[in-house]
Amino acid sequence: MKKILFSLVIFLILMPVFVFGENRLDVKIGKSFEAGKEVKLSTKGQFKVVSGDFDEINKVDSQNITVIYKDGKIYISSKNFTMENFPSDGSLLISANKDIKVDNFKISYDGGISFRINDNKLDLINNIDLENYLRGILPKEMSPSFPDEALKAQAVASRSFALANINKYIKKGYNLNDTTACQVYKGKTSYDKKTDAAVKATEGEFLTYDGKICDAIFGASSGGYIADSSEVWGGNKSPYLISKEDPYSSYAWDFLLTSKELNKLKLGNIYTIDISEKDSSGRCKKIVITGQNGVKEMTGNEFRNAMGNMSVKSSLFEIINLGDSFQIKGRGFGHGVGLSQYGAVEMAKQKFDYKGILDFYYPGTTIENKDLGNEDK
Template sequence: MTIRAFFRGILAAAVGLLCSLPDFSDAAQSIRVLLASDVQRLDIRADKTIWVTDAEDRGHFFRSSLRVEVRGPALLLNGTRVIGDQITLRAGDRDLKLLLPRANGNGNGAAAQLNDEKSALQVSGLIQLLRRGKGLMVVNQVDLEEYVKGVVPAEVNSAWHPEMLKVQAVAARTYALYQHMLSAGRDYDVAASIQDQVYRGRQGIDARVIEAVESTRGLVVTHQGAPIYAAFSSTAAGITEDAVVVWAKDLPYLKGVECPFDIESPYYQWKASFKLETLEKNLRLLGFQVGTIATITPLTFSRAGRVATLRILHSKGELILRGEELRKAVGYTVVPSTQFTIESVGAEVVLAGYGAGHAVGLCQWGAKELAELGYSFSAILRYYYPGTDLQNASLTKAPPVPISGS
């Protein structure tokens, strides 16, 4: 064997070894983000050409402007009919601007301001339109790091301390990767709303946001080598909450910790009121058999002092309702947290409380204060997610499927 042949053999073996290693590069390359659902009409803009691929892999292109409409079993692309239940849109290396319809406020569900360029959602990557029922799901398939850049300024103020922006970047990246690894059977990985984490495409991205994301590129919070369910909320106003209390998910890294750091939050203390008939109506819509409500009384409390369950006496009997179910029924913005007392129950229910959000995991306002006190992003993350490590996303394994209790 010649020396050249010998080295060729070594090179071939090395290439073979690299090819046999698991390919982690695609594991976090892109995230599928649900932007809207049940859409009947969508306007898209681009600087140059919009390329469209239909369900049969046929290509179409449009010069800078496209309207997609649902018409019976078909879709119309600028009035031209295409058959199929999905299409993919891209603009090469350029962004797409989506003019998503918004309710016009007259109660009939009609769309308004479709052509308002200022309200357009500007996104990178590609757009998938999936026919589901009578409308379309709008899904943005976007690079993970670009997605994180769109989450950070939507979740916190980009003028906050740089270490806090890094905290938010790592938490958002971790949450997205966790959902991505468990969503193979779904049409999307995360929703672009408080259902998961808020994402507004390019809106709000500045040099500070880019620095926070790029300086933590690829870093995620892990437990036993897998990305964690990186829950976060605005203001704990006390001890953070155990996940098992809020979601019946007993996760070892989502246990309550002291959080006396968020007193400067505008949501630290609040008052709220809502109509009793609104609660009755919304509980029925959620499937609860409830009559006319007479009394509402906190029944049990979490270790952190939040309302775990409430006892509701009504004309048809008794209903035991979880605190988070009350928030869902009335509105998460109406009742900011379950850390409240009931001041009165009449035609209106009046609450007084503290904090905002579910209070599980990272407290954003608490992390802001810790960053200003000089703590690093890694120290802050380890404090709010006890027993975790920071790891490169490419080296992680899939997390276990969470088991929920009743």
């Protein structure tokens, strides 16, 4: 059995620590792996080791690769190939002529796979073309069954968000991750022909305001009133993420707070829960809870997180004291800032095109188009 060994010296002449073309992203995928934990990669094609520019360095001549981080080094191996001290700076990647499946996640990816070490753990990084990244996002952020114009609006918003937040995790050696902290991304496994069409129809389009790429934040439903980003998260006021009435998104919900939820507040028996301050969109800004063991003041978001944000679906709510419990009647789903996905659907049903939808939810913005290419065909 032939074994191929590369020394670290070879890596030093290849590429800078962090290089990607303007049309590519480095996205952390899945969980981080503890030292000693094996990662299994497979493909229906053939693996190869490539440079950051995807120039072939070495054929692996295998459909399976094992990756492991131990003793401060990254090792990759297959039946006929071993590589010791694989770089952790993105200068080399694992690629294939077919998509790559990370067996640990049961998800397949276009592009290439590289690695980073953070907090003494192995991070898997998918180097992916921006447009194909969006193809892996859209079906997870918006149902493919939604109207075409709503899907197009989401595609432009998602592309804008990605570009605006491209350096979010640069200190960790990558751009974005695949969670709701950025956008939910599940690689080629999630591609769908309807959402693919929305990405293609808007290829290269993104939002700007005053010449700068917009941080096009979005959520499920505004509940009838869009929230101001500065009131939700603090910071400077954004001219296009403002509070205003939204007649297209009217999601309503209610939830009963029983002793199970109220015990999380650690105040003993709860006597009153009062909303003491609201923001300009009517969302709860401050809540005062009086209980057997004292008084606690919380923001609406803190209260929502404490009670469970899938139960208390937004901070746009009223509280009714029922004596032995409290009923919450609310509207909206999520933070309420920017584009409302349910609202986009309703606007599309009312014959608004995607440009009209974006203009309503991001007032004063401009759609620009730049050909960023699509290399992972």
